Amino acid sequence: MQRGKQDNVQITPQERSSCQALSISRCLFGLRTTGRSSRQPTGTPADSAMTDQKYDYDFFVIGGGSGGVRAARVAAQFGAKVALCELKLDAISTDTTGGMGGTCVLRGCIPKKFMVYAGDFEDEMKDAKGYGWSIPQKPTLNWKTFIGKKRQELERLSGLYKKNLESAGGHCFEGRGQIIDKHTIRVNEKDYKVKHICVATGGRPSKPPVEGKELAVVSDHVLDLDDLPKKMVIVGGGYIACEQACIFHSLGVETHFVFRQDYVLRGFDQECREFVQQQYGVHGMIMHPENSPAKIEKADGKLKVTFDPKKGDKWTLDGVDTVLMATGRHPLTSNIGLEEAGVKLDEKGGIVVDKHSKTSVDSIWSVGDVTNRIPLTPVARMEGMCLAHHLFGPKDSKTTTPDHDVVASVVFSTPNMASVGLSEEAAAQEIKDFEVFSSTFTPLKQSLSRKDVKCLTKLIVDSKSQKVVGVHMVGAEAAEIVQGLAAAIKAGITKHMLDITVGLHPTSAEEFVTMWAPKRVYKNGKESKQ
Numbered sequence: 001m002q003r004g005k006q007d008n009v010q011i012t013p014q015e016r017s018s019c020q021a022l023s024i025s026r027c028l029f030g031l032r033t034t035g036r037s038s039r040q041p042t043g044t045p046a047d048s049a050m051t052d053q054k055y056d057y058d059f060f061v062i063g064g065g066s067g068g069v070r071a072a073r074v075a076a077q078f079g080a081k082v083a084l085c086e087l088k089l090d091a092i093s094t095d096t097t098g099g100m101g102g103t104c105v106l107r108g109c110i111p112k113k114f115m116v117y118a119g120d121f122e123d124e125m126k127d128a129k130g131y132g133w134s135i136p137q138k139p140t141l142n143w144k145t146f147i148g149k150k151r152q153e154l155e156r157l158s159g160l161y162k163k164n165l166e167s168a169g170g171h172c173f174e175g176r177g178q179i180i181d182k183h184t185i186r187v188n189e190k191d192y193k194v195k196h197i198c199v200a201t202g203g204r205p206s207k208p209p210v211e212g213k214e215l216a217v218v219s220d221h222v223l224d225l226d227d228l229p230k231k232m233v234i235v236g237g238g239y240i241a242c243e244q245a246c247i248f249h250s251l252g253v254e255t256h257f258v259f260r261q262d263y264v265l266r267g268f269d270q271e272c273r274e275f276v277q278q279q280y281g282v283h284g285m286i287m288h289p290e291n292s293p294a295k296i297e298k299a300d301g302k303l304k305v306t307f308d309p310k311k312g313d314k315w316t317l318d319g320v321d322t323v324l325m326a327t328g329r330h331p332l333t334s335n336i337g338l339e340e341a342g343v344k345l346d347e348k349g350g351i352v353v354d355k356h357s358k359t360s361v362d363s364i365w366s367v368g369d370v371t372n373r374i375p376l377t378p379v380a381r382m383e384g385m386c387l388a389h390h391l392f393g394p395k396d397s398k399t400t401t402p403d404h405d406v407v408a409s410v411v412f413s414t415p416n417m418a419s420v421g422l423s424e425e426a427a428a429q430e431i432k433d434f435e436v437f438s439s440t441f442t443p444l445k446q447s448l449s450r451k452d453v454k455c456l457t458k459l460i461v462d463s464k465s466q467k468v469v470g471v472h473m474v475g476a477e478a479a480e481i482v483q484g485l486a487a488a489i490k491a492g493i494t495k496h497m498l499d500i501t502v503g504l505h506p507t508s509a510e511e512f513v514t515m516w517a518p519k520r521v522y523k524n525g526k527e528s529k530q
């Protein structure tokens, strides 16, 4: 997927020393445990050297997700007097429920990845048979055990988020935050005067206007089901739909994956889209491209779904236990006093911010999904960290502007699809003259078991500079492999540097340093005959 051009975020030695108490790697990226900052949690604003006497807090964050907690924690570690408010803990997000850690920890990345791991064992068992293992009985998953352990772990992580912020010197309120004016926040019916406000309220799933949509659930619910469904319909062709369809399919659920387009994951490299979808088929997924749900109704204690295909007649599926609508998310900007305070919103309801995450109101800032930039956890964290540096960091801080260029992303489906930089289609528009290197192969592991399980590796190289401007991979562990190549792209790696890198053998990753001849060459945006 095209995520823009290159630019580096650097850290100065001064910033390094400012972050000594927390360790810069944790300051930048990690959750884990923090060291104690020099400031302890305090009761009164006067305790802070930085706090202006007329304010209760220097910095008040609404929302304790990836972006908000990062901003609050780094600000507190810089010595600011910080508070953050978050709703009470629950797996399902509503106007009154949420929980420290936010979407990523409680109803996103983390529970999703636990489910991916749970499903991976099924795949491993298929390969094991190819290696001579016999599995005399069909292995079964105790869903209640799994979901119980997941709930326990998420509760622990959520508590850790609160503890880490408090250890850094921040104060956590449990309650809904509301902006009263540009320097006043109300929580639990009490008003606080604050110098800077940060809105980090994230987003929530949206359902399309389908008849009977109230019978369908959203991602919050499917990550916390009490019982594993037998038959499911998953609607949507984006990240969440692809991931959830693969998860439930691997857990043995009869999964009907329904999407509007001919291929899933619009916006990603077309060759990768086609390849990943073909691989979903190899894994046995039932897919219904070019279909949309028209109606959901109750029938015989289950659900009946009517579909309206692009071509042909309407058709129905009955006996369905769960319908998941994974059709996008919207920013949470209503009923928190934004418009009354004069904060400008975009046409999709997201908060408009400048390069430092400042809104149209001087004292109000915003980070994360609510700003409709790139809705990913590491991006929200980067925005939060840069904001804290901008407001409270050293004067010469270079980490005050989030860099949204060349952001890697991965769809944790089976197989993974990971990308960084330009797709072939974006390169044709943007750089015009480039070379495409790609390779399709059966990974060694599957060559004794499932030869039709394939892997795709792909590079896009600027013909003139020879810089690698796009890296794509579809296959097992693509996320783990592409992360390193994302750093290489940021560092400006050329194709020649990859060519002279000695591979690690035998791996799928070595393919990236052994693709010698281009598959296609583009001149002036068009594929040229060689």
Ligand SMILES: Cc1cc2nc3c(=O)[nH]c(=O)nc-3n(C[C@H](O)[C@H](O)[C@H](O)COP(=O)(O)OP(=O)(O)OC[C@H]3O[C@@H](n4cnc5c(N)ncnc54)[C@H](O)[C@@H]3O)c2cc1C
Pocket (backbone or CB within 6 Å): 062, 063, 064, 065, 066, 067, 068, 085, 086, 087, 093, 097, 098, 099, 100, 101, 102, 103, 104, 105, 107, 108, 109, 110, 112, 175, 176, 177, 178, 200, 201, 202, 203, 219, 240, 332, 336, 367, 368, 369, 370, 374, 375, 376, 377, 378, 380, 412
């Ligand atoms: C199913 C799913 C899977 C995902 N998987 C990945 C992944 O694998 N990798 C990845 O990088 N990203 C993933 N994401 C995206 C990622 O979760 C988000 O980009 C990230 O959580 C955004 O962080 P945030 O701080 O902007 O918002 P959030 O994490 O949503 O936090 C906002 C917080 O604000 C609170 N809040 C809202 N209103 C108020 C109020 N008025 N007062 C007090 N608190 C309030 C909410 O309760 C919430 O806790 C996934 C998302 C979903 C839904």
Ligand SMILES: NC(=O)c1ccc[n+]([C@@H]2O[C@H](COP(=O)([O-])OP(=O)(O)OC[C@H]3O[C@@H](n4cnc5c(N)ncnc54)[C@H](O)[C@@H]3O)[C@@H](O)[C@H]2O)c1
Pocket (backbone or CB within 6 Å): 208, 209, 235, 236, 237, 238, 239, 240, 241, 243, 259, 260, 265, 266, 292, 293, 326, 327, 328, 329, 374, 375, 376, 409, 410, 411, 412
């Ligand atoms: N692995 C990850 O990093 C990860 C995982 C999950 C979510 N996320 C983040 O969360 C965001 C939201 O994910 P998402 O999957 O909900 O959104 P998305 O924008 O990725 O996909 C939404 C899908 O719903 C389809 N759709 C929209 N309206 C529809 C309708 N009326 N009928 C049928 N289909 C319809 C769209 O065509 C699209 O395929 C993503 O953009 C991503 O940034 C990231």
